[in-house]
Amino acid sequence: xxxxxxxxxxxxxxxxxxxxxxxxxxxxxxxxxxxxxxxxxxxxxxxxxxxxxxxxxxxxxxxxxxxxxxxxxxxxxxxxxxxxxxxxxxxxxxxxxxxxxxxxxxxxxxxxxxxxxxxxxxxxxxxxxxxxxxxxxxxxxxxxxxxxxxxxxxxxxxxxxxxxxxxxxxxxxxxxxxxxxxxxxxxxxxxxxxxxxxxxxxxxxxxxxxxxxxxxxxxxxxxxxxxxxxxxxxxxxxxxxxxxxxxxxxxxxxxxxxxxxxxxxxxxxxxxxxxxxxxxxxxxxxxxxxxxxxxxx
Amino acid sequence: xxxxxxxxxxxxxxxxxxxxxxxxxxxxxxxxxxxxxxxxxxxxxxxxxxxxxxxxxxxxxxxxxxxxxxxxxxxxxxxxxxxxxxxxxxxxxxxxxxxxxxxxxxxxxxxxxxxxxxxxxxxxxxxxxxxxxxxxxxxxxxxxxxxxxxxxxxxxxxxxxxxxxxxxxxxxxxxxxxxxxxxxxxxxxxxxxxxxxxxxxxxxxxxxxxxxxxxxxxxxxxxxxxxxxxxxxxxxxxxxxxxxxxxxxxxxxxxxxxxxxxxxxxxxxxxxxxxxxxxxxxxxxxxxxxxxxxxxx
Numbered sequence: 001x002x003x004x005x006x007x008x009x010x011x012x013x014x015x016x017x018x019x020x021x022x023x024x025x026x027x028x029x030x031x032x033x034x035x036x037x038x039x040x041x042x043x044x045x046x047x048x049x050x051x052x053x054x055x056x057x058x059x060x061x062x063x064x065x066x067x068x069x070x071x072x073x074x075x076x077x078x079x080x081x082x083x084x085x086x087x088x089x090x091x092x093x094x095x096x097x098x099x100x101x102x103x104x105x106x107x108x109x110x111x112x113x114x115x116x117x118x119x120x121x122x123x124x125x126x127x128x129x130x131x132x133x134x135x136x137x138x139x140x141x142x143x144x145x146x147x148x149x150x151x152x153x154x155x156x157x158x159x160x161x162x163x164x165x166x167x168x169x170x171x172x173x174x175x176x177x178x179x180x181x182x183x184x185x186x187x188x189x190x191x192x193x194x195x196x197x198x199x200x201x202x203x204x205x206x207x208x209x210x211x212x213x214x215x216x217x218x219x220x221x222x223x224x225x226x227x228x229x230x231x232x233x234x235x236x237x238x239x240x241x242x243x244x245x246x247x248x249x250x251x252x253x254x255x256x257x258x259x260x261x262x263x264x265x266x267x268x269x270x271x272x273x274x275x276x277x278x279x280x281x282x283x284x285x286x287x288x289x290x291x292x293x294x295x296x297x
Numbered sequence: 298x299x300x301x302x303x304x305x306x307x308x309x310x311x312x313x314x315x316x317x318x319x320x321x322x323x324x325x326x327x328x329x330x331x332x333x334x335x336x337x338x339x340x341x342x343x344x345x346x347x348x349x350x351x352x353x354x355x356x357x358x359x360x361x362x363x364x365x366x367x368x369x370x371x372x373x374x375x376x377x378x379x380x381x382x383x384x385x386x387x388x389x390x391x392x393x394x395x396x397x398x399x400x401x402x403x404x405x406x407x408x409x410x411x412x413x414x415x416x417x418x419x420x421x422x423x424x425x426x427x428x429x430x431x432x433x434x435x436x437x438x439x440x441x442x443x444x445x446x447x448x449x450x451x452x453x454x455x456x457x458x459x460x461x462x463x464x465x466x467x468x469x470x471x472x473x474x475x476x477x478x479x480x481x482x483x484x485x486x487x488x489x490x491x492x493x494x495x496x497x498x499x500x501x502x503x504x505x506x507x508x509x510x511x512x513x514x515x516x517x518x519x520x521x522x523x524x525x526x527x528x529x530x531x532x533x534x535x536x537x538x539x540x541x542x543x544x545x546x547x548x549x550x551x552x553x554x555x556x557x558x559x560x561x562x563x564x565x566x567x568x569x570x571x572x573x574x575x576x577x578x579x580x581x582x583x584x585x586x587x588x589x590x591x592x593x594x
Contacts, residue, residue: 083474177380180515201498202512213512213589215499218477252592292510293590295549 001028001234002041002127003117003140004097005048005066009077010269012084014223020270021052023074024117024140027227030274031234031261032115033059034282036241039108041065041127043100045073055271064105071096084225085199104130113241115233118142121149121156128159136246138162138237139191140229146173154189163191164233167198179204180211193251195236195258197229205255209248214255215292217263217285224269228262231274235261260285298325298531299338299424300414300437301394302345302363306374307566309381311520317567318349320371321414321437324524327571328531328558329412330356331579333538336405338362338424340397342370352568361402368393381522382496401427410538412530415439418446418453425456433543435459435534436488437526443470451486460488461530464495476501477508490548492533492555494526502552506545511552512589514560514582521566525559528571532558557582 006023010016025042032038039062044052046068056063072095078087101123112135116124121141128137137160145153146169153173157163163186165173174182183194183206193207200222202215236258243250260282267273303320307313322339329335336359341349343365353360369392375384398420409432413421418438425434436457442450443466450470454460460483462470471479480491480503490504497519499512533555540547557579564570 178517178519180517198498201495202510204512204515211515211589212592213499213515214592215501215510215512218501218508218510220475220477222475249592256592290593292508293592295509295511295546295553295590296587 001025001032001038001115001117001237002124003028003119003230004074005040005042005044006074006076007047008226008270009075009090010224010226011079012224012269013081014221015269017224017269019075021055022076022227022270024119024227024230026055026271027230027265027274028115028117028234028237029056029061030059030271031231031265032238032241033061034261034277034279035235035238035257036113038062038238039065039111041102041104041108043067043069043074043096043102045069045071045096048073055275059275062107065102065108067100067102069096078226080225083200084222087226101126109133112136113237114138115237116140116156116160117230117233118145121145121152125152125156125159128156136161136237136240138164138233140164140233141169141173142166143169143172157186158190160191162193162195164195164197164229164236166229167196170194170196180206183211195232195255197232199225199228203232203255203259205251207248207251209251212248212252212255214259214289217259217288217292219263219267222266225266226270227265231265232258232262235259256286256289257282259289298322298329298335298412298414298534299421300325300416300527301371302337302339302341303371303373304344305523305567306372306387307521307523308376309521309566310378311518312566314521314566316372318352319373319524319567321416321527323352323568324527324562324571325412325414325531325534326353326358327356327568328528328562329535329538330358331558331574331576332532332535332554333410335359335535336362336408338399338401338405340364340366340393340399342366342368342393345370352572356572359404361404362399364397364399366393375523377522380497381519384523398423406430409433410534411435412534413437413453413457414527414530415442418442418449422449422453422456425453433458433534433537435461435530437461437530438466438470439463440466440469454483455487457488459490459492461492461494461526461533463526464493467491467493477503480508492529492552494529496522496525500529500552500556502548504545504548506548509545509549509552511556511586514556514585514589516560516564519563522563523567524562528562529555529559532556553583553586554579556586 300321
């Protein structure tokens with residue numbers, strides 16, 4: 001799991017949190033760790049204390065690829081209002097992330113399932129090329145890179161299997177409004193599988209097995225959407241790593257497990273809900289998705 | 298099937314159509330007629346010709362409750378731009394509809410499945426109360442009535458079983474943003490079953506059997522969204538009338554048949570696609586919905 005480890009400050013209609021542990025790599029690693037052993041690649045500053053490292057250690061996440069350097073850890077602050085489908089970024093401080101270009105530890109080089117969280121596509125490609133034994137590589141990106149470094153993003157996309165991206169970004173990347181046609185165009189750029197995240201409306205998977213659409217889980221309260229997309233991707237990749245099989249049936253189950261993890265992530269601020277899950281709760285919500293979607297069984 | 302028969306003028310990014318047969322009652326009747334015998338209640342002017350009447354007759358739709366009066370038929374013109382999720386109304390002429398308050402023909406009074414299309418709630422209630430043998434009464438409404446005649450709408454809702462409404466309207470009617478909580482509040486107003494239409498994101502059913510969420514069918518082209526909601530409701534009620542059983546399993550299948558009919562409706566302007574369907578196409582798309590949604594079967 002590659003991406004940022006960050007300190008997030010978040011405000012939503014339900015309250016606020018200051019400088020809590022977050023970042024794509026953190027959400028990816030924590031959610032995937034409920035399914036399979038996880039290795040994390042990121043850079044942190046000397047403001048990251050033992051109590052933060054313990055979050056990874058407690059989940060048995062391998063931190064050999066977590067580079068500690070002098071300076072401050074990446075910081076993001078944002079707020080959610082109205083339908084909470086999109087954050088308004090108030091401030092981004094790249095800090096130690098600015099100079100990050102990791103050489104992976106030898107112990108990581110046999111990794112078979114790789115997810116490149118939302119960072120500079122050149123950095124995603126740099127990591128991806130070190131992982132020559134990867135069976136499945138996923139990538140997340142965002143409007144910032146689609147507009148800012150389209151060529152770099154296309155080079156990275158040419159070398160991955162799965163793109164996980166939100167609806168607006170899929171339209172922006174392809175220049176096509178119709179999602180089915182947008183998906184066809186994007187799949188020609190490299191990834192055979194495309195997962196389009198639709199926020200409160202769920203997720204649609206486009207793959208060689210056809211199209212699969214899953215709703216979001218109806219929740220009583222969505223307190224903090226931060227990390228929902230990364231939690232989806234972590235659950236999705238973690239489940240596939242556990243299954244070890246890339247059939248369409250397993251891809252669909254992975255979409256549901258990803259949706260399960262995203263639904264837990266948003267119930268509370270930051271990582272709180274994700275850290276005190278139980279396998280039983282995860283299975284119960286998976287069954288909840290069956291009850292929510294099945295007809296004519 | 299109660300509602301307006303109208304002449305629609307529609308402009309979308311795919312083209313335009315002028316004065317084509319439309320209106321809630323028409324879409325409801327035509328789509329339901331693929332599943333069960335249909336009776337229609339509406340008023341039309343003397344500008345409605347034999348060629349328009351033939352649309353009903355060809356589908357064996359009972360027009361005993363179609364009142365012909367002097368004057369012009371209801372007319373609506375609108376356009377769809379951007380994501381085409383909502384029409385911008387350019388003009389509405391109520392015409393003969395303004396004075397409509399039907400006494401149903403005797404031959405209609407044993408109707409068991411009733412759908413009250415989007416018209417003045419007082420008129421919906423006036424019709425509903427004549428149908429004392431109804432087993433299942435559905436109702437559609439819109440922002441215009443939610444804002445304009447909230448008390449009249451609540452009186453009508455108290456006497457129906459199913460409300461079919463779109464997402465924004467569900468939030469407006471309940472005053473609650475969270476859809477799960479909005480649904481709970483709305484179900485306390487009368488309808489035990491609530492269907493929330495989410496446009497290109499599908500449909501969510503809230504009933505005694507729990508929550509069921511179905512995606513919209515991914516289409517290559519959405520040429521004209523006019524009538525999508527009514528086509529959903531027509532397919533939904535038509536299927537329930539055919540099944541004759543109001544179990545949760547049948548309600549879920551009805552949601553899918555409604556979604557099937559809506560997906561056909563939007564493929565072409567006006568009624569075109571709905572009039573040249575075949576039962577085989579309907580079944581094939583129903584199977585398409587299974588392929589789109591099933592996992593862990």
